Amino acid sequence: MxxxxxxxxxxxxxxxxxxxxxxxxxxxxxxxxxxxxxxxVALYEGEVNVVAHAYKxxxxxxxxxxxxxxxxxxxxxxxxxxxxxxxxxxxxxSAMVREMGFGAGMGLPNMKRNADAIEISSKVGEGxxxxxxxxxxx
Amino acid sequence: MSDQQxxxxxxxxxxxxYGCTHCMNVCPTDAIRIRDGIATIRKNWCVDCGECMKACPxxxxxxxxxxxxxxxxxxxxxxxxxxxxxxxxxxxxxxCEIIDxxxxxxxxxxxxxxxxxxxxxxxxxxxxxxxxxxxMISAFCPSIVRLIQVRFPGLVNNxxxxxxxxxxxxxxxxxxxxxxxxxxxxIGVFYVTPCASKIxxxxxxxxxxxxxxxxxxxxxxxxxxxxxVLKTRAESADVCHDTxxxxxxxxxxxxxTEGEASNMTGRCLAIDEIHNVISFLEKVENDEIVNVDxxxxxxxxxxxxxxxxxxxxxxxTVERIKNRADRINASGKYVQNISEKHKQMIKETSExxxxxxxxxxxLDEDMGIALKKMERVRRMMCxxxxxxxxxxxxxxxxxxxKDIVSKEAHLSNCVxxxxxxxxxxxxxxxxxxxxxxxxxxxxxxxKDCKKKGAKNEGL
Ligand SMILES: Nc1ncnc2c1ncn2[C@@H]1O[C@H](COP(=O)(O)OP(=O)(O)OP(=O)(O)O)[C@@H](O)[C@H]1O
Ligand code: SF4
Ligand code: SF4
Ligand SMILES: [Mg+2]
Numbered sequence: 001m002x003x004x005x006x007x008x009x010x011x012x013x014x015x016x017x018x019x020x021x022x023x024x025x026x027x028x029x030x031x032x033x034x035x036x037x038x039x040x041v042a043l044y045e046g047e048v049n050v051v052a053h054a055y056k057x058x059x060x061x062x063x064x065x066x067x068x069x070x071x072x073x074x075x076x077x078x079x080x081x082x083x084x085x086x087x088x089x090x091x092x093x094s095a096m097v098r099e100m101g102f103g104a105g106m107g108l109p110n111m112k113r114n115a116d117a118i119e120i121s122s123k124v125g126e127g128x129x130x131x132x133x134x135x136x137x138x
Numbered sequence: 139m140s141d142q143q144x145x146x147x148x149x150x151x152x153x154x155x156y157g158c159t160h161c162m163n164v165c166p167t168d169a170i171r172i173r174d175g176i177a178t179i180r181k182n183w184c185v186d187c188g189e190c191m192k193a194c195p196x197x198x199x200x201x202x203x204x205x206x207x208x209x210x211x212x213x214x215x216x217x218x219x220x221x222x223x224x225x226x227x228x229x230x231x232x233x234c235e236i237i238d239x240x241x242x243x244x245x246x247x248x249x250x251x252x253x254x255x256x257x258x259x260x261x262x263x264x265x266x267x268x269x270x271x272x273x274m275i276s277a278f279c280p281s282i283v284r285l286i287q288v289r290f291p292g293l294v295n296n297x298x299x300x301x302x303x304x305x306x307x308x309x310x311x312x313x314x315x316x317x318x319x320x321x322x323x324x325i326g327v328f329y330v331t332p333c334a335s336k337i338x339x340x341x342x343x344x345x346x347x348x349x350x351x352x353x354x355x356x357x358x359x360x361x362x363x364x365x366x367v368l369k370t371r372a373e374s375a376d377v378c379h380d381t382x383x384x385x386x387x388x389x390x391x392x393x394x395t396e397g398e399a400s401n402m403t404g405r406c407l408a409i410d411e412i413h414n415v416i417s418f419l420e421k422v423e424n425d426e427i428v429n430v431d432x433x434x435x436x437x438x439x440x441x442x443x444x445x446x447x448x449x450x451x452x453x454x455t456v457e458r459i460k461n462r463a464d465r466i467n468a469s470g471k472y473v474q475n476i477s478e479k480h481k482q483m484i485k486e487t488s489e490x491x492x493x494x495x496x497x498x499x500x501l502d503e504d505m506g507i508a509l510k511k512m513e514r515v516r517r518m519m520c521x522x523x524x525x526x527x528x529x530x531x532x533x534x535x536x537x538x539x540k541d542i543v544s545k546e547a548h549l550s551n552c553v554x555x556x557x558x559x560x561x562x563x564x565x566x567x568x569x570x571x572x573x574x575x576x577x578x579x580x581x582x583x584x585k586d587c588k589k590k591g592a593k594n595e596g597l
Contacts, residue, residue, distance in 0.1 A: 001513055019424055029508045030500040033292025041425045065506045136505065 007050045007057040015051040018059040019044040031136050039134050042114040045107040046072040052097050070132040078124040147202045147337035150177050154198035159528040161190035166412050172531035175579025183498045185284035186335035187412050187437040188446030201334045204353035212326025219330050220251040221390045222442045225459035226450035234378035239367045249311050251304045252389035257484040261300045271296045273430040278302045281335040281437035290419050291495030299490040306484045308350035326352045332445030357447040383472045387463035393442035404431030411439040511543040529553045531577040
């Protein structure tokens, strides 16, 4: 089953829409709340990254009985050094973003920790694709 | 998901209800459907918040209570009285006057429901020092506990397993009277309730089974009785004198918004009104709320001052309670006099049993079947018009679709789908009418000038 959500760059009020939608679906599918939480936390961080760092993006979700696959793709500046971006505490967030409580450099590490598998590809000046896969049964 | 039925004090009067859908549209858990022209409540879904009752234009909802005469089957008749009862009266009426009237109505003892608040507060603070998941959530409002069980099952372990003061106050006073030599079966403890949800816990507590209350009296019923006596009493009536304050300032404020939050440690937030609570819990569930230690969550706007069985305006009630608390505080007269032994007893009885999650959102226990059902729901949504009009008897198109996959309704319940089916000759118009009558009752669409808003209303 597939779902898709739009993400608007710069609009923090709407960050989390995809996470809320996916949460509602997973609750109806009787997925363990602990698993739901991991998925939702990872997706929320991914959405916030699009809002904070890119111009616009899309979340594509595919669910079957064994796993959830989430693809967060954006049009944006891209990530020049992915290994560096993955490091805890690394952030290029602006002062404005930090003021809003984001920009601790925890997002990507958090996503990695909460998903079973994470795949990131990026082209500087074009955009970034983050793929998250998590098993639905524990 | 268990098939266990839950006790609800909230009932629909079938003669008064005319199936207007107001309640169905406001229910925060989508628990209401219209069948045969009458609102029906799904027991496992309802959290007793009272939103439906507040929204009903013809007062068709009522809260089932015990017959007042039942108090007289006991020799010792204890009223457990929440502070919001007193808060409804203006400052010109002294607490002792209200208590005197209650006694003249038949009670032998009038006890503040929040009398054990200090001990409960202590027990909650002890729990706060445990390694329970943060933010910890108060178990004060039974509607919130139920809401978490049915909609936020992942958060049940955040609930502090300490009962609200009312439960322990009931058992504490029973104990006190027994220690005075009164026999247990001669003591009748009656709870004056501000809402339907407190009754539900008194009658079928979440977590454990025992209850210390013999009966429940609705606050509006008793308020009217007391108010009537106060209004019609002779000028020369004896004036009572307050000796010691009836209740501690903390106890008075406890059931108001911030009542608990201002007495817990760390970063505490108080949120009232069920929709506010739902949107906040969504964030808690997503781990978006960090570094919060304690959440006081109440289903009613202005907490218990906004309880569905209160008569006076909730904002006035809050102001009046706060003023009374300030006066008592300033007098410095209040002394707490619960013995160490009793404190221990109160703590022991205040523990809530296990609060089980019982999600009402799952389409099926089996994930494979749930997935199939959801696919069907989404396919059906292609055909349903998305108008969310409620004419099918469900609160919105998506609810109808879910009802259909769980075999509680048919696609042809949708009045717009009916039109389309008639157009393609798949449905006979007379059959459509029969379907509508099944949802809305026979003769519902006949001319009726006595209905609300029609020209002969009330004649
Ligand atoms: N979608 C993206 N497009 C462009 N750059 C990104 C994107 N996602 C992450 N980055 C870069 O990687 C860095 C680290 O990301 P990470 O999510 O770990 O931290 P953050 O977003 O800066 O702060 P936090 O997530 O803790 O609020 C970001 O500062 C940013 O430079
Ligand atoms: S009490 Fe609340 S949850 Fe129950 S049916 Fe009414 S509105 Fe719905
Ligand atoms: S806030 Fe108070 S009155 Fe309202 S439902 Fe909760 S316990 Fe009852
Ligand atoms: Mg980030």
